[in-house]
Amino acid sequence: TTKIIEADPEDPQIAINAAAELLAAGEIVALPTETVYGLAANALDENAVAKIFEAKDRPSYDPLIVHVAKPEDVHLVAEIPAEVEETINKLMAEFWPGALTFVLPKKDSVPDSVTAGLPTVAVRMSAHPVMRAICKKFGKPIAAPSANLFGRISPTSAQAVLKELGGRIPAIIDGGACLNGLESTIVKVQPGKKSKDEIVLLRSGPVTREMMLPFGKMVKPKVKRDAEGKADAKAQESPGMLDSHYSPVTPFKLLEKPEDFVAEEGKVYALLSHRGTSKAGYLHLHDWDTVEILSPGKGKLSEAAVRLFYCMRKLDEAGVDMIVAEPLSEVGIGVAIMDRLRRASEK
Numbered sequence: 454t455t456k457i458i459e460a461d462p463e464d465p466q467i468a469i470n471a472a473a474e475l476l477a478a479g480e481i482v483a484l485p486t487e488t489v490y491g492l493a494a495n496a497l498d499e500n501a502v503a504k505i506f507e508a509k510d511r512p513s514y515d516p517l518i519v520h521v522a523k524p525e526d527v528h529l530v531a532e533i534p535a536e537v538e539e540t541i542n543k544l545m546a547e548f549w550p551g552a553l554t555f556v557l558p559k560k561d562s563v564p565d566s567v568t569a570g571l572p573t574v575a576v577r578m579s580a581h582p583v584m585r586a587i588c589k590k591f592g593k594p595i596a597a598p599s600a601n602l603f604g605r606i607s608p609t610s611a612q613a614v615l616k617e618l619g620g621r622i623p624a625i626i627d628g629g630a631c632l633n634g635l636e637s638t639i640v641k642v643q644p645g646k647k648s649k650d651e652i653v654l655l656r657s658g659p660v661t662r663e664m665m666l667p668f669g670k671m672v673k674p675k676v677k678r679d680a681e682g683k684a685d686a687k688a689q690e691s692p693g694m695l696d697s698h699y700s701p702v703t704p705f706k707l708l709e710k711p712e713d714f715v716a717e718e719g720k721v722y723a724l725l726s727h728r729g730t731s732k733a734g735y736l737h738l739h740d741w742d743t744v745e746i747l748s749p750g751k752g753k754l755s756e757a758a759v760r761l762f763y764c765m766r767k768l769d770e771a772g773v774d775m776i777v778a779e780p781l782s783e784v785g786i787g788v789a790i791m792d793r794l795r796r797a798s799e800k
């Protein structure tokens with residue numbers, strides 16, 4: 454069985470020590486971060502890392518994110534190329550600790566299983582006080598992908614981790630609900646023309662395009678598709694970025710416009726609504742069995758981001774035939790929300 458260890462905000466030390474001991478013993482443990490919960494292991498211990506892949510049913514071609522305690526510790530796992538060092542240092546100074554992950558050339562110390570055989574490694578420094586304290590106490594880099602089964606919705610609470618991985622992992626450190634609610638932004642920095650470096654946005658997230666604009670030219674990665682137009686998961690610059698991801702068990706469909714909704718006779722539907730008002734939204738379209746509202750009334754995108762995976766999980770448990778989702782505006786964090794909704798949506 455899986456033990457839940459509460460990190461008491463007044464006195465988190467017991468939980469911090471327990472996590473560091475598990476990691477030192479070559480075990481895996483689920484940890485809170487400001488984005489989503491991660492499933493952690495010693496990043497430099499191949500046997501420990503193998504347990505992450507096993508518990509998540511994660512294919513070996515999908516690389517992990519490595520967490521460090523402080524910016525200087527990047528050098529334990531990666532090289533910062535001299536030609537882009539200035540831009541990377543500026544981005545780190547601005548957004549670390551926080552929800553920004555850098556893809557950098559890896560050091561030999563990092564097992565190939567962590568990076569799925571790639572010459573690069575993804576690194577970030579979390580802002581969550583409990584995660585930071587665990588990284589510091591353990592003293593070594595920690596590999597931690599999101600603590601969900603492969604392809605499923607990322608967990609934003611200890612209870613969600615328990616539902617995903619209960620019985621498959623020894624322990625979960627409960628550090629409360631995640632403040633961002635969406636996985637970190639992933640970037641790669643490369644030299645560009647006219648002395649302005651390019652920031653390649655490999656995964657959109659809480660650190661938005663707009664926030665990074667002052668630091669370089671924002672560019673999109675090239676998606677490699679096969680003859681049928683399908684993106685090959687293994688061939689991408691960011692290999693885990695599949696067309697299909699974050700999927701509820703219940704069929705899920707993002708509606709790009711209201712006309713796209715056609716109810717089938719005898720089927721029961723749930724709605725994932727942005728603000729829960731009929732005017733702009735899809736509330737009036739149907740007599741929904743269940744409705745979850747991302748940001749009641751206000752429609753604040755930051756609130757919608759925090760609640761997205763929580764609401765998707767709730768609807769998944771409602772026992773309906775299909776969940777449909779309203780689109781949100783693609784500005785700021787709305788880009789990352791729509792990215793997740795599109796990947797969750799049936800093709």
Ligand code: TXA
Pocket residue numbers: 486488489490491492515516517518554556568571573574575597598599600635636637638639655690691692693694
């Ligand atoms: O917010 C987050 O980043 C959370 C928390 C736990 O830190 N972690 C997370 O990990 O979202 P995960 O496993 O769900 O996403 C890792 C993704 C991979 O699927 C891949 O797309 C990208 O990071 N990635 C990892 N290493 C990479 C590399 N060397 N090159 C390109 N992309 C990489």
Ligand code: MG
Pocket residue numbers: 598599607
């Ligand atoms: Mg994930």
